[in-house]
Amino acid sequence: MSGLAKAAPALKPFTLALIQLGNIGANKTDNLKHAREMIHKAVTNHGEKKRPDLVVLPECFNSPYGVNHFPQYAEKIGYTPGQPFEPESSESESVRMLSAAAKELKTWLIGGSIPERDTTDDSKLYNTCTVYNPQGDLVAMHRKVHLFDIDIPGKITFKESETLTGGTTLNFFDTEFARIGLGICYDVRFPELAMIAARRGCQVVVYPGAFNLTTGPLHWELLQRSRANDNQVFVSMCSPARDMSAGYHAWGHSMVVDPIGKVLVEAGEGEEIVYADIDAQTMVETRKGIPVTTQRRFDVYADVSAEVLY
Numbered sequence: 015m016s017g018l019a020k021a022a023p024a025l026k027p028f029t030l031a032l033i034q035l036g037n038i039g040a041n042k043t044d045n046l047k048h049a050r051e052m053i054h055k056a057v058t059n060h061g062e063k064k065r066p067d068l069v070v071l072p073e074c075f076n077s078p079y080g081v082n083h084f085p086q087y088a089e090k091i092g093y094t095p096g097q098p099f100e101p102e103s104s105e106s107e108s109v110r111m112l113s114a115a116a117k118e119l120k121t122w123l124i125g126g127s128i129p130e131r132d133t134t135d136d137s138k139l140y141n142t143c144t145v146y147n148p149q150g151d152l153v154a155m156h157r158k159v160h161l162f163d164i165d166i167p168g169k170i171t172f173k174e175s176e177t178l179t180g181g182t183t184l185n186f187f188d189t190e191f192a193r194i195g196l197g198i199c200y201d202v203r204f205p206e207l208a209m210i211a212a213r214r215g216c217q218v219v220v221y222p223g224a225f226n227l228t229t230g231p232l233h234w235e236l237l238q239r240s241r242a243n244d245n246q247v248f249v250s251m252c253s254p255a256r257d258m259s260a261g262y263h264a265w266g267h268s269m270v271v272d273p274i275g276k277v278l279v280e281a282g283e284g285e286e287i288v289y290a291d292i293d294a295q296t297m298v299e300t301r302k303g304i305p306v307t308t309q310r311r312f313d314v315y316a317d318v319s320a321e322v323l324y
């Protein structure tokens with residue numbers, strides 16, 4: 015996990031905007047144009063809501079979601095954490111767009127995810143999330159660690175591992191208002207990722223995601239509320255809008271859950287932008303009232319978060 019040594023910033027109130035992006039089609043240029051328009055809309059057209067401090071896009075926002083599409087849409091990013099990097103000269107047109115949008119709108123931006131081609135090994139593709147600060151710098155990257163390989167007979171079979179490789183690092187980034195952990199979609203099923211993020215000081219964990227019509231109704235909300243409740247942190251997932259003409263039918267219902275497990279906001283199924291005010295006091299009160307964070311029995315069981323290898 016990058017940035018381990020630094021103490022986490024105190025959680026301050028901030029506003030999160032989730033873009034449940036629609037119209038993700040075969041034309042990447044159109045997808046990027048539409049995503050940029052929606053980022054602009056999220057920041058400048060928030061109506062009664064507060065101007066968002068952090069904007070989130072969904073999983074696979076620049077390409078149709080499907081294992082056969084990833085090789086065609088994959089882009090080389092060229093970013094290595096800790097190394098100097100200029101997003102405007104990245105080979106990735108998606109990275110260039112995201113950086114420019116964050117800079118123009120002076121917002122933090124979690125750029126959903128895109129299919130990424132490894133910079134040095136062309137045969138390796140990842141499902142990758144990049145994050146930008148309000149100056150447009152790329153400040154963090156997360157490659158989906160747990161690939162979405164499931165087989166529910168008669169319902170859904172999906173095997174990301176046919177074309178993707180799993181990431182090998184856990185990632186977070188610091189803003190002036192929170193330390194934020196990153197996961198991508200299926201990563202939410204693995205409690206260790208959120209638990210380790212929370213133990214390393216993250217107060218918020220964000221997962222760009224795209225659940226489906228079989229597991230969405232059963233698990234989308236349950237998993238977010240579970241990870242939030244387990245760790246007494248804010249958890250959010252941002253989905254694409256549902257498109258029944260697409261090859262993959264996303265569940266939608268982009269959501270933010272607070273540290274006591276309450277759903278703060280939930281989108282419907284179509285294209286929509288939802289906003290949530292993150293109130294630091296909720297986390298303080300939850301942790302004070304139900305003090306599991308200080309009641310763990312590491313004399314009885316191991317603290318797996320202490321054993322992460324990087």
Ligand SMILES: NC(=O)CCC(=O)C(=O)O
Pocket residue numbers: 073161162198199200201203223224225226229230233
């Ligand atoms: N894109 C994904 O990882 C989908 C995960 C999913 O639908 C699930 O049930 O898990």
